[in-house]
Amino acid sequence: MAFLPLSDELAQRDARAMEIAAVVFFVLLLIASLAGLTTDSRDSADWKPTHDGFRVT
Numbered sequence: 001m002a003f004l005p006l007s008d009e010l011a012q013r014d015a016r017a018m019e020i021a022a023v024v025f026f027v028l029l030l031i032a033s034l035a036g037l038t039t040d041s042r043d044s045a046d047w048k049p050t051h052d053g054f055r056v057t
Contacts, residue, residue, distance in 0.1 A: 049056045
């Protein structure tokens with residue numbers, strides 16, 4: 001009989017706990033974003049046009 005890692009009850013509980021932890025993390029991130037507690041560190045320099053590395057004005 002082949003050994004499947006998730007066939008063990010303990011491994012199934014560990015996998016479920018990781019799923020719950022991931023969901024909680026993303027929900028907390030969503031709440032922080034909606035509350036305005038996150039910032040966008042980009043200063044728009046990432047998409048401004050350049051010519052040979054110099055900004056075009």
